[in-house]
Amino acid sequence: MSNERKIIEINSAVLGKNDEIANENRRAFQQQRLLVLNLLSSPGSGKTTLLERTLKELGAKYHIGVIVGDLATERDAERLKKEGKNVAAITTGRTCHLDASMVRAAYHRLSLEGLSLLFIENVGNLICPASFDLGEDSRIVLLSVTEGEDKPLKYPVIFRLADLVIITKIDIAPALGCNLNELNANIRQVAPGADIISLSARSGEGFTQWLSYLGHRLVHK
Ligand code: MG
Ligand code: ZN
Secondary structure, eight states: OOHHHHHHHHHHHHHHHHHHHHHHHHHHHHHTTOEEEEEEOSTTSSHHHHHHHHHHHHTTTSOEEEEEEESSOSHHHHHHHTTOSOEEEEEOTTOOSOOHHHHHHHHTTSOOTTOOEEEEEOOSOSSGGGGOOOSOSEEEEEEEGGGOTTHHHHSHHHHHTOSEEEEEOGGGHHHHTOOHHHHHHHHHHHOTTOEEEEOOTTTOTTHHHHHHHHHHHHHTO
16 A cells, blocks of 8 residues: 555544544534534634633623633633633644544533533644534634735635634734735635624724624524
């Protein structure tokens, strides 16, 4: 067997096992009537900052849990614990994505009583997290204006699987000369079915749209 062939077979066995556990997770989440959103992006696109503000704004209204994956350190989890108590950290070491079994273990560390919304902050990486179903309802891909308008064209797979794309840090777009129309058009091209929301978690611009997206998803859960 060629090496390449061997690698493909190993990968599909790993992914098959992952899909099985992801389906178990999905059943557990459904029993709990839990809305589960998997957040994906490059490092530094603003996933943690988005979640900090979201917890601040919705934490009194909903019981929200967060699972935070990082290669090393629990710094993001510590930041989020200041805004909400129900946070479980996963330190993946050398693994550059979350898989369904890691999420299953972290889920059982959360307090589940009354939980209605669960965010999973994936490891910052636009490539292999796309291959790992975690049992989530939807995938949300974040893209900051600092990353260049052509990012969606370079990483089409992860965008294609997104239900929602969030353009972040729009408060600094003018200073960077980022062309938001071009960025929107590139997202549309690779993810024609995805919703797009532009916001800044720092200035709050566009944030209402994100909160109403969540409100709508929760009502229809
Ligand atoms: Mg983070
Ligand atoms: Zn990976």
